[in-house]
Amino acid sequence: MAFLQIQFFSTALNVASSVNVILPEARQGIGVTASDGDALPKVLYLLHGYSDDHTIWMRRTSVERYAAAHHLAVIMPAVNHSFYCNEVYGERYWDYVSEELPQIMHRFLRLSDKPEDTYVAGLSMGGYGAMRLALTYPERFAAAASFSGAVNAIRELEHLPEIRRKNWERILGDLSQVRDSEVDLMHLLQQNAAAPHRPRLYVSCGTADFLYGQHQAFVPALRQAGWDVTAYEKPDTGHEWAFWDEQIRAFIDFIYE
DSSP: OEEEEEEEEETTTTEEEEEEEEEOOSOOOTTOOOOOOSSOOEEEEEEOOTTOOTTHHHHHSOHHHHHHTTTEEEEEEOOTTSTTSBOTTSOBHHHIIIIIHHHHHHHHSOOOOOGGGEEEEEETHHHHHHHHHHHHOGGGOSEEEEESOOTTGGGGGGGSOHHHHHHHHHHHSOGGGOTTSTTOHHHHHHHTTTOSSOOEEEEEEETTSTTHHHHHHHHHHHHHTTOOEEEEEETTOOSOHHHHHHHHHHHHHHHTO
């Protein structure tokens, strides 16, 4: 795989921004299986968690090796602590990830722009971001995944201690107004349940993860609303990279089933 570090000016954020990209190659070095084909690569947008940045997937997993055999490009943006939202007191990260970033990547790189070739996945905060993209724009994606995702975070804000509310208020403003809004996944999965095209969803979490309760609430809600969801729970597993390395490989296999 070719590895690109791209710096560009984001109009949505009004600042220079960075994104990491891995692109398939017809030939690889020793020990890596390559895919060979003339078709434009399929595209996976891969989102980071709250405490990390756009470099973390390449540093902590073998995603490059997993993608290499499938002619799959992987795009990894940085969104700081935004929770993939337009911040009330900050920057427009939702506009950046959902609109500007895909346009820029297709302008810079030769990638498939077909919805059937486009995927999104993420861990923790990135799991929320991936599900928000898929549930908001179901027509854009063939599949989406959340690993240990904060998928019911919006409906648990009222239980947060005061010290943790400050960052959420910076992002979302009045927290009493966010339930059943465009940032609430439980609302979105109902709102777009009848969309003519809906991606396949893959949602996983360890049973010892502090976000497992959110997983347990989210998966049945998806199924009740009629979404095509595959759920996986790994016993005695917490919020950890060994699990996410397994899961990104599992999701790439899921894409190509």
